[in-house]
Amino acid sequence: MTAQFPVARPRRLRRTAAMRRMVAGTRLHPSELVLxxxxxxxxxxxxxxxxxxxxxxxxxxxxxxxxxxAAQAGVGGLILFGVPEVKDARGSAADDPEGIVxxxxxxxxxxxxxxxxxxxxxxxxxxxxxGHCGVLxxxxxxxxxxxxxxxxxxxxxxxxxxxxxxAPSGMMDGQVAAIRAAxxxxxxxQIPILAYSAKYASAFYGPFREAAECAPQFGDRNAYQQDGAxxxxxxxxxxxLDLEEGADAVMVKPxxxxxxxxRQVRDLVDVPVAAYQVSGEYSMIEAAAAxxxxxxxxxxxxSLVAIRRAGAxxxxxxxxxxxxxxxx
Numbered sequence: 001m002t003a004q005f006p007v008a009r010p011r012r013l014r015r016t017a018a019m020r021r022m023v024a025g026t027r028l029h030p031s032e033l034v035l036x037x038x039x040x041x042x043x044x045x046x047x048x049x050x051x052x053x054x055x056x057x058x059x060x061x062x063x064x065x066x067x068x069x070a071a072q073a074g075v076g077g078l079i080l081f082g083v084p085e086v087k088d089a090r091g092s093a094a095d096d097p098e099g100i101v102x103x104x105x106x107x108x109x110x111x112x113x114x115x116x117x118x119x120x121x122x123x124x125x126x127x128x129x130x131g132h133c134g135v136l137x138x139x140x141x142x143x144x145x146x147x148x149x150x151x152x153x154x155x156x157x158x159x160x161x162x163x164x165x166x167a168p169s170g171m172m173d174g175q176v177a178a179i180r181a182a183x184x185x186x187x188x189x190q191i192p193i194l195a196y197s198a199k200y201a202s203a204f205y206g207p208f209r210e211a212a213e214c215a216p217q218f219g220d221r222n223a224y225q226q227d228g229a230x231x232x233x234x235x236x237x238x239x240x241l242d243l244e245e246g247a248d249a250v251m252v253k254p255x256x257x258x259x260x261x262x263r264q265v266r267d268l269v270d271v272p273v274a275a276y277q278v279s280g281e282y283s284m285i286e287a288a289a290a291x292x293x294x295x296x297x298x299x300x301x302x303s304l305v306a307i308r309r310a311g312a313x314x315x316x317x318x319x320x321x322x323x324x325x326x327x328x
Contacts, residue, residue: 028301033324068111082127106162151170152179159188166194202278
């Protein structure tokens, strides 16, 4: 490039809205959006999540209404999190055929399974009474290998119920391989795995833990989720390992605080890459907008464009339906 001002004037391509649309390098499409949803056992009406304005703990009936709205807006998929009435140390409800997730998945697939992709989060934190993502040793540490057996059982139960994508999020070593082997052995070789490959121990998960009722009852998750100050190579290694174990797509979580990781993952792999715009990111924008400090609609779109520009093929966002309608 040799031209300089006044011959070179980059503003020429920014003068009008039509011009900016024509040359836009990053575009969002409704089908790239995935809506996280929560279903709670034992409630008669939807329950608002106080730290996430506009987000609900659904009944099975209200969940179907939300799913239909997402499908009509053109959202690409939804991912389900369940809150059982009874929790125990091993997360028994996670693989119970009559558990809330399995029943809700069957409802969703029957209702909207041809219109969007029904995914299930595969972890134990929503189902354990201690709130950790796996079964514990007598010393109170998460037992990696014993937890793999529980993940495998939960994944098979979800697949039997109709889940179209299994999404393991617990950050246990070997979780993708264990789930892949279990799915294949049970006749579900066709079910893809979306691995939470680079999931960080983040302060931005707080509101989610209210929604899923899964805050740890002691300690934290730093011993199994990644350290935000850890080496970038660790995230890329986790991605490679998951792909070697049979993952069909990979995820970076959270999104906005880890756009640099997202970009490097996108450059590394030749499979779809997802990014989760997590609860804290959502709640910060909603809270600032409610106080009149920022333009809510512009902030939502700017944040999603940033995630897409960094390399995400799919974005998990609580605004999926609202944004899909606007893009439609």
